[in-house]
Amino acid sequence: MDCHFSLFSVLFLFVVVAAAATSLEENSVLSAKSEPLIRQVVGGADNLNDPRLGAEHHFELFKRRFGKSYKSQEEHDHRFKVFRANLRRARRHQSLDPSATHGVTQFSDLTPAEFRRTFLGLRSRLRLPSDANKAPILPTDSLPTDFDWRDRGAVAAVKNQGACGSCWSFSTTGALEGANFLATGKLVSLSEQQLVDCDHECDPEEPGSCDSGCNGGLMNSAFEYTLKAGGLMREEDYPYTGTDRGTCKFDKSKIVASVANFSVVSLDEEQIAANVVKNGPLAVAINAVFMQTYVGGVSCPYICSKRLDHGVLLVGYGSAGYAPIRMKEKSYWIIKNSWGENWGENGYYKICRGRNICGVDSMVSTVAAVQTTSQ
Numbered sequence: 001m002d003c004h005f006s007l008f009s010v011l012f013l014f015v016v017v018a019a020a021a022t023s024l025e026e027n028s029v030l031s032a033k034s035e036p037l038i039r040q041v042v043g044g045a046d047n048l049n050d051p052r053l054g055a056e057h058h059f060e061l062f063k064r065r066f067g068k069s070y071k072s073q074e075e076h077d078h079r080f081k082v083f084r085a086n087l088r089r090a091r092r093h094q095s096l097d098p099s100a101t102h103g104v105t106q107f108s109d110l111t112p113a114e115f116r117r118t119f120l121g122l123r124s125r126l127r128l129p130s131d132a133n134k135a136p137i138l139p140t141d142s143l144p145t146d147f148d149w150r151d152r153g154a155v156a157a158v159k160n161q162g163a164c165g166s167c168w169s170f171s172t173t174g175a176l177e178g179a180n181f182l183a184t185g186k187l188v189s190l191s192e193q194q195l196v197d198c199d200h201e202c203d204p205e206e207p208g209s210c211d212s213g214c215n216g217g218l219m220n221s222a223f224e225y226t227l228k229a230g231g232l233m234r235e236e237d238y239p240y241t242g243t244d245r246g247t248c249k250f251d252k253s254k255i256v257a258s259v260a261n262f263s264v265v266s267l268d269e270e271q272i273a274a275n276v277v278k279n280g281p282l283a284v285a286i287n288a289v290f291m292q293t294y295v296g297g298v299s300c301p302y303i304c305s306k307r308l309d310h311g312v313l314l315v316g317y318g319s320a321g322y323a324p325i326r327m328k329e330k331s332y333w334i335i336k337n338s339w340g341e342n343w344g345e346n347g348y349y350k351i352c353r354g355r356n357i358c359g360v361d362s363m364v365s366t367v368a369a370v371q372t373t374s375q
């Protein structure tokens with residue numbers, strides 16, 4: 001599996017908790033008791049609550065909506081079985097995560113294992129590259145209550161990693177795009193393919209644990225690569241192909257953004273907020289189990305594994321319009337994902353703050369770009 005989780009003393013506890021959480025989630029008593037109806041809001045007549053509409057009907061809608069076709073009847077029948085299991089899973093997620101909406105997504109015909117293998121791609125390890133700093137502790141007393149880098153022009157359009165475990169490269173470019181915007185005043189979309197093809201940065205203390213294209217990687221090592229390579233090219237000059245079978249076509253003369261330094265942010269939520277406000281969007285890791293069925297709203301599951309398997313971009317935080325009984329006054333992080341604009345809320349995910357939900361506070365990095373004059 002590409003998202004192998006190594007045991008480190010610090011994270012060992014997480015693993016234990018994660019294992020417990022996973023089995024609890026899968027055999028949840030909660031969900032058996034009462035199944036709150038899925039509030040599927042997309043796709044017009046696509047109402048999962050209508051008892052007259054069976055799984056067959058939803059599968060037909062799903063295939064039409066996402067342009068799915070299967071090679072054989074056998075494959076079709078298998079996918080329908082998986083789809084039905086995912087409908088049940090979405091209902092379970094809905095009862096565990098009532099402030100979000102869970103239902104049919106483009107991933108509804110994939111088993112959880114296929115989903116993890118194909119659409120995530122975070123290699124979880126904690127050893128930091130030699131050039132990683134610890135982010136200085138910032139003052140937190142005058143932070144705004146709501147903050148969103150999208151309103152300030154620091155976030156490029158949502159991209160799509162496709163069927164390739166390259167999430168780490170999108171998280172990396174997103175953070176550097178923001179940092180480069182802060183350093184130069186210009187928003188330039190950067191090349192993930194350069195990272196997928198050229199970045200094979202390894203963990204010095206864990207042989208064989210290296211950034212490896214569609215098989216996974218880590219944002220901190222990608223920052224390390226970018227620092228050593230000199231920078232990243234423009235998206236248009238080195239476009240994304242979604243495969244890692246090509247050779248490295250990096251052209252040093254076409255660098256448009258460079259890393260000055262990068263730092264690891266402490267686990268403290270206020271420090272994370274202070275860092276996003278001061279330094280721009282942050283590269284963060286998360287457990288993506290609820291994201292396979294996420295349709296919208298603020299995700300705040302009662303229980304979620306902290307086993308990190310996905311790299312995303314934290315672009316801000318908010319609180320407006322969110323007050324479920326159990327998390328009153330709590331705000332959420334705004335997360336940019338790399339599964340296209342048709343996933344989630346126009347490509348974005350909201351996850352509640354306060355309890356390191358799904359491990360979102362566990363691996364947070366900030367990058368600073370070199371201030372250039374010749375852009």
Ligand SMILES: *[C@@H]1O[C@H](CO)[C@@H](O)[C@H](O)[C@H]1NC(C)=O
Pocket residue numbers: 133260261263368369370371
């Ligand atoms: C990182 O680089 C930025 C921009 O050059 C600089 O202002 C900052 O002090 C540096 N941070 C560290 C931790 O070296």
